[in-house]
Amino acid sequence: MQALKTYIVEDSQVIRDDLIATLEELGPVEVVGTAEDESTAVQWLTRPSSRFDLVIVDIFLKGGSGLGVLRAASALPQRRNVVVLSNYATEDIRRKCLELGADRVFDKSNEIEALIVYCGRLAAGETGHGALA
Known part of the structure; x- marks a missing residue:
């Protein structure tokens, strides 16, 4: 199984470091870059030389928001x-994120395992939205 080249947009250094360690240890994930604000993420994602399979985005960032990253992606x-x-995975936020093109929305507090399973299914070749519908 090929590791998913993953770009993480998360403003908290502690959460970002823990997430990278968890995903790379437990999932088929290779983190290829990170950003803590919308403009850095959008610049990297829209560069023709950027290679990635998956983007993981938080909603609240140091500058801008994850919603802008979703629009750009x-x-x-x-x-x-x-x-x-996100820690703010309310029904309204979930609906808005899906409208903006997110394949799935996971709650940081209780759905990390579901994210890992999702990554495994993507790496196995299942499509993004149906990989854990």
């Missing part, structure tokens, strides 16, 4: 897998 010429990982 959905406008990319090639479809990418994009998920939201």
Whole structure:
């Protein structure tokens, strides 16, 4: 199984470091870059040289928001897998994220295991939105 080249957009250094360690240890994930604000993430994602399979986005960032990152990712010429990982995964936030092109929305407090399973299914070749529907 090929590791998913994953880009993480998360403003908290502690959470970002823990997430990277967890995903790379327990899932088929290779983190290829990170950002803590919307503009850095959008610049990296829209560069033609950037290679990635999955983007994991938090909603609240140091600058801008994850919603702007979702908009930029959905406008990319090639479809990418994009998920939201947030402490604010309310029904309204989930609905808005899905409208903006997120494949799934995971709650940081109790759905990390579901995110790991999702990554495994993506790496096994299942499609993004149906990989854990």
